[in-house]
């Protein structure tokens with residue numbers, strides 16, 4: 405049976421979204437994620453996100469990377485899930501709740517012409533215990549710990565936003581060879597569940613530029629949870645203010661980690677591209 409899908413993206417971080425409100429998944433999501441994500445033989449995406457009914461929230465999401473592995477959370481994805489449940493009338497409200505691998509998150513929607521365009525997400529507090537991130541690097545959390553990867557020593561900070569992130573502040577993100585170092589960084593022995601790897605450059609205390617190598621998907625144009633991790637690492641290392649704009653290859657995100665050290669807030673766009681049917 406054909407599976408209806410919708411392609412959406414947040415700043416070019418694109419996923420195939422399949423709603424399970426009105427159809428059932430024919431089988432295991434991991435091979436489906438691999439097949440759909442293929443940019444030559446499939447639909448083409450950074451992964452697959454399932455939108456399902458929840459007993460605790462307006463909807464529940466599960467995200468699968470392009471290699472079929474499951475991630476606990478996706479910041480750009482959760483904004484698109486909120487847009488989908490609003491725009492499709494599953495929850496036509498300007499505040500929706502989505503159950504994710506890191507609990508139920510609350511999202512505030514900016515609506516124009518009946519459609520959600522921008523979304524502010526309460527991403528919950530960062531996870532800073534090294535054993536929970538998880539990483540073997542010292543510190544809770546590790547900040548600017550020198551780690552050798554790809555033949556160079558990088559000062560790495562590790563933060564989890566439900567999923568694990570490593571951040572290295574460098575002088576020039578544009579010239580950094582992330583494509584070549586990414587595969588080794590993702591699988592570095594300091595990160596037992598692999599890691600989403602980011603390089604970030606401080607432009608001024610309220611503005612950073614960053615690039616991402618995602619666990620399970622490689623280079624992506626943006627990473628919402630990663631931008632939150634950069635914000636937290638910037639604050640904890642004394643480099644940035646608690647409110648920043650992050651410039652990612654696909655566009656800008658606004659991040660805020662208020663002084664109570666509780667939730668990180670992320671604001672950015674959610675965009676629908678097209679819908680179709682995947683042959684069953």
Ligand SMILES: N[C@H](CCC[C@H](N)C(=O)O)C(=O)O
Nearest residue numbers: 475478479480567627628629
């Ligand atoms: N792009 C996502 C993160 C996906 C993380 C995934 N690659 C993982 O395995 O944790 C974001 O916007 O937050």
